[in-house]
Amino acid sequence: MIKTLLVKWHEHLGPSSVYPQSVADAVGCFPPLGLGYLAAVLRKAHYPVELLDVNALKMSEKKFQEVIGRIQPDVIGLTSMSLVWPANVRASQLIKEVLPDCLVVVGGPQLAAYPRESVSFDTIDIGVRGEGEETFLDLVRRLDNKEDITNIPGTVVKKNGKIVVNAERLLVSDINKIPFPARDMMPMDKYHCAVLQKPFVTMLTARGCPYACGFCCKHHWGNTLRQRDPENIVTEMEQIVETYKPKEVLVYDETFTINRNRVFKICDLIRERKLKIKWDIRTRVNLVNREILKALKSAGCYKIHFGVESGSQKILDKMDKKIKLEEAMHAFRIANEIGFETMAYFMIGYPGETLKTIEESIQFAKELNPTWVDISIAIPYPGTDLYNMAMSEKWLDYDYWKEHALCHQNGRIRRFAGEDYSEDELEKLLMKFYRKFYFRPSYVLNRVLSLRSLSQAKSYFNGFKALVLANV
Known part of the structure; x- marks a missing residue:
């Protein structure tokens, strides 16, 4: 039978990073859920499969080549975000040096944005666009049956010297049918994050988002919201608690509370099953x-x-965020009253931003009084309205991400200068925001008083150190 190895490669930050490296390190290392789903689907179909998280294991190139040489897979699957694409091309080169006949398959959001460019390398054989579960299983089955693999929906292939983008595959309509991720193949003790208690586990209860924020790319899962049933979700939670005994479970959904009846049913089931679980949501x-x-x-x-x-309504409207500052104040006020820890995500440097609107965001973050803030610089990622606008308005004078996909690009992607700050000042403004929020004496005292374990203290210290050492 066809043997598959799924690889999460190093997330080396390139010049396009939204964080200084020290801050990125504190942000953490997370389980590759996408590969976990692929592994589970292949295993359910009785195909031999392994998952190797090179990033979490901090594996050297030499060690990686030794490991794949020992495993001798027929197929190796790599997944990549656009930001770290060149590192995955390097991984494909390392694979072919050791296993020249191994089929190298790449997937992830990068393939949706630039399919032809991504598969143009001699060391990459096939690309998978969109959701990979059905497409990858179809590929392995055809390989096992020695059938044609050049016309599989959802793939990008090489045929007669040309790169062919095959028809799109329909999204999985009932995601309840997808087995739970193969977490047993992941080094769960290696994942960490400054704002999550270790050990933690991540999960997804839905795919897709019906909103259209200008900075967000939804090539991979689309605009159609597909949600799992409450019973299916809570059963996975039970399995997680029983198997991994996590201190925290992070639900990755973008809009967990969009379906209120589903939220109430999930909560009812957790209480009915007397499930003791600490979990987070995003909404x-x-x-x-x-x-x-x-x-x-x-x-x-x-x-x-x-x-x-943003703390500026003008910038929120430019982002097409479809929220009001008053709604944010109300949400944080009742969340704080009820006793939740909260995380507030902010972005600076969006077109139209000024030093005044950045300062408004800093002050608004303090008024909201979240437990944590996460701040990034606006980056026009491929496939976003922001990138399309940057190209049409000639803010970018060439297609950066296309050159990036071809590994021709070594320079930093253009950020957006404001009326009264330069593009090069954005990282300093980012760190100013972080430090003005986190270095307040009252905040530091509250965090110290909230400490409940040595591991939590270590995590807080690492995050604090990252802000101090950030070289900007």
């Missing part, structure tokens, strides 16, 4: 109220991640 400030937050709190949810993005 929008306009999708919560006191009733929903009380239900979540009663079911063990203790932290909520909100995308605030």
Whole structure:
């Protein structure tokens, strides 16, 4: 039978990073859920499969080649975000040096943006666009049956010297049918994050997002929201708690509370099954109220991640965020009253930003009083409205991400200068925001008083050190 190895390669930050390296290191290392789903699907179909998280294991190139030489897979699957694409091309080169006949398959959001460019390398054989579960299984089955693999929907292939983008594959309509990720193949003890208690586990209860924020790319899962059933979700939670005994479970959905009845049912089931679980959700400030937050709190949810993005209504409107500052204030006020920890995500440097609007965001973050903030610089990623606008308005004088996909690009992608700050000042403004929020004496005292374990203290210290050492 066809043997598959799924690889999560190093996430070396290139010049396009939204964080200084020290801050990125503190942000953490997370389980590759996408590969976990692929592994689970292949295993359910009785195909031999292994998962190797090179990034989490901090594996050297030499060690990686030794490991794949020992495993001798027929197929190696790599996944990549656009930001770290060149590193994955390097991984494909290392694979072919050791296993020249191994089929190298690449997938992830990068393939949706630039399919032909991504498969143009001699060391990459096939690309998978969009959701990979059905496409990858189809590929392995055809290989096993010695059938034609050049016309599989959802793939990018090389045929007669040309790169062919095959028809798109329909999204999985019922995601309840996808088996739970193969976490047993992952080094779960190696994952860490400055704002999550270790050990932690991540999970998804939905795919897709119906909103259209200008900075967000949704090539991979699309605009159609597909949600798992409450029973399916809570059964996975039970398995997670029983197997991994995590101190925290992070639900990755962008808009967990968009379907209120589903939220209430999930909370009811957690209580009915007497499941002891601490979990986080991510959602929008306009999708919560006191009733929903009380239900979540009663079911063990203790932290909520909100995308605030800016303290300026003018910038929020430019982002097409579809929220009001008053909604953010209301959401954080009731979340704090009920006793949640909160995370507020902000972004600086969006077109139209000024030093005044950045200062408004800093002050607004303090007014919201979240437990944590996460701040990034606006980057026009491929496939976003922001990137399309940057190209059409000639803010970018060439297609950066196309050159990046071809590994021709070594320079940093253009950020957006403001009326009164330069593009090069953005990282300093980013660190100013971080430090003005986190270095407040009252904040530091509250965090020290909240410490409950040595590992938590170490995590906080590492995050603090990252802000001090950030070289900007």
